[in-house]
Amino acid sequence: AQSVTQLDSHVSVSEGTPVLLRCNYSSSYSPSLFWYVQHPNKGLQLLLKYTSAATLVKGINGFEAEFKKSETSFHLTKPSAHMSDAAEYFCVVSDRGNAGNMLTFGGGTRLMVKP
Template sequence: AQSVTQLDSHVSVSEGTPVLLRCNYSSSYSPSLFWYVQHPNKGLQLLLKYTSAATLVKGINGFEAEFKKSETSFHLTKPSAHMSDAAEYFCVVSRGYSGTYKYIFGTGTRLKVLA
């Protein structure tokens, strides 16, 4: 069965310092992995996706993630946090069945950015 584990429920960083949000996945075959962000009272916005083309994936707003098969990880990073990055972040793996792909979500990491 496929699953994702987000290792931290809350992360606090100072503005201008690096961000690391950790995600480990479990999959019996090559997974499709995504990071989504949810700002308060808003929907889920796609940050980036991994679909086996390149292990380092660049997304929007300066975020990137590296797929490491040996570590079954897909951690999200950003070199310098902005106040506007404060939100909840979800690591997602998609699982195909009968021609559609449902998402399996991690529990989320709430990022707090301190001034």
């Protein structure tokens, strides 16, 4: 079984400053890891995914994440926050068991960006 822990339920940054959203996972297999973003009243959107290729993954809107197996972490970063980045972010691990590609979600981190 796998699980995902997002270490911060809320993160607040000023516009133009770096963003760090922390995620730790546990998995019995070589995991696939994802970050999804959910803006208010909108559907979930895939930001980026790691599937055992390069450990530093670049996604949309300037976000990137680094897979660190020794630390079982997959933290999401962005060098400079923009007001439009304010949203809920979910770290996700994939289980390729009986349930096809069942996704296990972390509890989410709400990112607030101050002007």
